[in-house]
Amino acid sequence: MATAFRASSRGYRADLDAHERRLLSSLCADVIELLEARTAELADASDPAGSGPPLSEDRAESTEEASVFAHFRAELAGLDSSESLEAPQDEVLARLLPDASGDPEQAAQLRRLSEGSLRESKISDLRTARMLLETSPVHVTEEQAPPFGRALNDVRLTLATRLGIRTEADAETVHQSAVSSRAKTTETFMAEIYTFITWLQETLFTAMVELLPEEDEQDEQDPGGTPDADGGDRR
Structure with missing residues (x-):
């Protein structure tokens, strides 16, 4: 049986059964597939004949490099198009990738400039979540918590759209149906x-908030944001 996320020495921890982790991972994979299908659709529309020249073997990027530069390539692709x-x-895609105006x-116009980067960011978060769901218990570091939470939210939005949830009242109706x-x-x-x-x-967001220092406590510990020796601010 699943337990709530709680603070641990490594960040945050939750106990999930194997079938719960498999289900969450599968749902993340479904959303990744949906986002990648959008990417492929737009690529086909911009280059229907596949006219781009193939890269030679020595110029082919590694998987790691592709992941690092994915956001930049997506943004540059948008800038290159009029x-x-x-x-x-x-x-579902319309909800995951909403209009910015x-x-x-x-x-x-804004979608042309930013959607590619947003898609890649979401795919990266979802892949991070799938990786973290491979272990039991699920351990999430402080750095991994935001992308893991965003991935859960994208899966939740996908389900909400399929269930027709648009308002708080809709969400309450679905909750009552579930229980x-x-x-x-x-x-x-x-x-x-x-x-x-x-x-x-x-539960993850609650655990994250509980670890945030109180404002008064932070001010007492570091009044004025005293710079470190290298000139940086310790905050």
């Missing part, structure tokens, strides 16, 4: 998973 980019038709023309329904249908099963992920994400 065309606007329409929002994805898929309802209420003005349609401006939103399309009270005896009939096991696809929708009630999705509701249970949504409720579980929401709870798990909240």
